[in-house]
Amino acid sequence: MSRTIVDVVVIGAGAAGLMCAITAGYRGRKVRVLDHANKPGKKILMSGGGRCNFTHLNSTPANFLSDNPHFCISALKRYTPHHFLEWVERHGIEYFEKTPGQLFCQHSAKDILSMLLAEADWAGVEVSLKTTINSIEASKEGFLLQTTAGEVQCEALVVATGGLSIPTMGATPFGYKIAEQFGHQVLPTRAGLVPLTLQPADLERFSPISGIAADAVVTANDISFKEPILFTHRGLSGPGILQISSYWNPGEDVHIRLMPDTDLEATLKQWRQEAPNKSLEQMLSQILPKRLAQILCEWKGWSGNMQSYSNQRLTDIAAVLSDLKIKPNGTEGYRTAEVTLGGVNTKEISSKTMMSNLQEGLYFIGEVVDVTGHLGGHNFQWAWASGFAAGNSV
Secondary structure, X not given: OOEEEEEEEEEOOOHHHHHXXXXXXXXXXXXXXXXXXXXXXXXXXXXXHHOOXXXXXXXXXXXXXXXXXXXXXXXXXXXXXXXXXXXXXXXXXXXEEOOOOXXXXXXXXXXXXXXXXXXXXXXOOEEEOOOOEEEEEEEOOEEEEEXXXXXXXXXXXXXXXXXXXXXXXXXXXXXXXXXXXXXXXXXXXXXXXXXXXXXXXXXXXXXXXXXXXXXXXXXXXXXXXXXXXXXXXXXXXXXXXXXXXXXXOXXXXXXXXXXXXOXXXXXXXXXXXXXXXXXHHHHHOOOOOHHHHHHHHHHHOOOOEHHHOOHHHHHHHHHHHHOEEEOXXXXXXXXXXXXXXXXXXXHHEOOOOOEEOOOOOEEEOHHHEOOEEOOOOHHHHHHHHHHHHHXXXX
């Protein structure tokens, strides 16, 4: 069987893997990227609704979850969103800022992938697709990989295999298995940035308004996000719900404050004064989607004209609208999750180089590591930063 000898093997042709390979290639290292998929960067292409939310200008360590929250600081400090943006601009890729800090491609996520593949080509990186790795073993020279494309020998091995989210894109637990093979602890994994499903009674109540969105502040475990929520035929989604899903634990309530920019109690009393003969449902419909207002009033038994409500009753109604408690049934799981929480324990990895503290020459980057960003381009920024850190060390 043929044997290829290179300096660096990167497993995974996604955002982190390509970034690492490019960085190492420009340092003069001979790099081979291996991926079992038939195309590189599949998750890049589908991200941001096909427009790739490629970074967040305000990305800081506070935007990441990890059992070891200080781990991401070093890499994020050394490769910032502005470094990546300079690259994007140099390639003439048009982009726009959707909400403050969130940058998307103006045309297509293909622009980001094309940029990465062009840079990889210029850096002399070889990308081998449709390649399955059957075994990995440490050797005197570094590592020996048995693959469907023959044996590959390398000094440094970088695991950039992503997490378990969106298995239809080819996600597998392969990276975690490599980590465990070399003695690493893999912290429990679960779906993150994922829609929540509802209990049968709540689902029956809200399913008629599937497709309707509302502004809200969503809270779980003392963490809050002020972003819109979306009612779906399976439960709750939208940016606010996806964000809070990473903090919510099964069996707990999610707290939703509707009309977050409104002084609810004062507004209700003002309505009673200005429109005493109108119903609460009619008045709520001025601020909330009409069908949502109708469902809330039916659910909570709020009937009668505004003039029929006492001060105490209006105080109680304001309290309900500012803290609507819903106990989700669960999440939609990895099928629709944007990221995987948990992963390779960062306490066993160098925060400066991403190299294993247990096995010389073994590196872990991107989503396979126990670092998970908020929605809005932060996970891409972690891919770029961790890939850059490893690429400068391998």
